[in-house]
Amino acid sequence: MGTGRQEQRAALTQGEVLPLDSSRQSEGSYEGRKSARSVVNSLFSGALAGAVAKTAVAPLDRTKIIFQVVVSSARFSAKEAYRLIYRTYLKNGFVSLWRGNSATMVRVIPYAAIQFCAHEQYKGLLGGYYGFQGKVLPPVPRLLAGSMAGTTAAMVTYPLDMVRARMAVTPKEMYSNILHVFVRISREEGLKTLYRGFAPTMLGVIPYAGLSFFTYETLKKSHAERSGRPHPYSYERLAFGACAGLLGQSASYPLDVVRRRMQTAGVTGHTYGTILGTMKEIVSEEGVIRGLYKGLSMNWVKGPIAVGISFTTFDLTQILLKKLHQMGYTAR
Template sequence: MVDFEHEEAATELIQEDSHPMVNIAIQVKRPEAVLPQQKVEETTWQTIIINLISGAVAGAVAKTVIAPLDRTKILFQTSDMRFGVRQVAGVLNNVYRNEGVFALWRGNSATMVRIIPYAALQYSAHEQYKKLLRPSNSQNLAPFPRFCAGSMAGVTASALTYPLDVLRARMAVTERTRYSGMLSMCLHTLKHQGPRAFYQGFLPTMLGAIPYGGTSFFTYETFKKRHRELTNNREPLPVERLCYGAVAGLCGQSSSYPLDVIRRRMQTAGITKYSYKTIWKTAMEIYREGGIKGGLYKGLSMNWIKGPIAVGISFTVFDLSKNALSNTEVFSSGVK
């Protein structure tokens, strides 16, 4: 009798008759051992809604935590102020003394209006792009498709929510008394600068989204993949996700920072003393002001603080929210 349950593999020849006139060989194909693989999630309306909700929550929580640092960074990026730790403390203190503690979160309402749809679209798009780029016979993405999935998700979300990003930047660099709110600023911009003002800095934003989204998602997904390989498919703990996300944020911010400075200058042209029309002219003006370190990379050290915090929180909250929602009675039946 042939034992088909043996896990060794392959193909062997069994001699059924040794008669010199008859030599019959039977080829037996034994089943290959199946290694445990990560479960593939099918796309259903439940998974799409879960990704959208989880992304929205992740973006809102992360941006609210680092809002004071975000506003301070934009104030430096859109001015010729010298950047340093003492100067950062001075700006925070001046805003607090002159406008009150809640002024540190000025522009955060505009940030929420923008970040909730942005993060929802980015995370949901990333999950879909991963499925589209994953080979049918594989459970994991190769490195380059993994980078592409993050880049395409960043570009998709940035393009669809860009006018809101412009309003957020403009809110951050204006005093509270100048506009009553986001709607007031929107109407004023539309009246005095026209619809094109809402797309100032669009190109550098799209160019920056490619390395930023690609690098951050690639780094985080790679850390999680490596973690599972080293721990027999154990999911990372929240603190481990925070650390992986922090490194991903650090890498992503560093890879695209000069384009971030350029886009902020272009977005706020018309309400600051600057007026820029092209990426090249903007970059040259910034370079003349402060060179590479004090101009194109101005405020990067602050981003090395707030970026890892924000991205670490965002990735962690997304994963935890997604897992929690997937286990609820409402959604669990549609997640396979």
């Protein structure tokens, strides 16, 4: 024992680096694997959540975009939306109701994966900073984590959102596939066009993502405190997500209309340049309610369904993956 310690001291005085304790090495390795697994699980769960939610409401989403970007005297209503969906079905077939959904999937899978994963990471960072590691964040950091997650995802995937909007409002003869949209826009309108509407998107996603995540997390926290159950039932998660979607989309809807108008300006014959200029033109031609809030009632149907499905799918997938990991770990 004595000689061993003397040898260690002698080695240190000579400047040699002693090997780390094997238990510390294994502990660091385990934490690294745990962190990497958490990121992968969040990415996968988010991607699945986004794909399921958007596919479920794709016909309603396409109809909403058409109403947002087409200038007409017809006032939006559930009856008018139904007529548009029915005419589309008669003219182009049932599958045409999902036109542009492939572009939506190309965008929404990475968008949702990044957004949910970023939200988990921001929650961890802000929780560590404010001393709430592993707990529900206070209101302001909770709102901030959602806004930062949405902004991060939107910045990375914006050109794909532009492509989806173009495919949704044009006949299939104009753009044959996603790559064709990119090529034609780049050649005919320039690469900058792929980021047209970027500013209103960023301004809109801050309240939308912030309020959505904030509302969902707050309702789950309140439910756990009142019921004594840490995990809500699936239908409760859907209801919490629906409330989150309703608040988030209502707060950011006018900017969503502006974004769509700017994205599709090249194929609708308009020249929308700035956010304020686009808003003024919409209001002067169609009015505030009929212009900036056109299609909002459909969003009150589509939005809560999509967000409810998205949050529920993410949570349940996360729970399933953790259980599968525990089962595999126990089996070893």
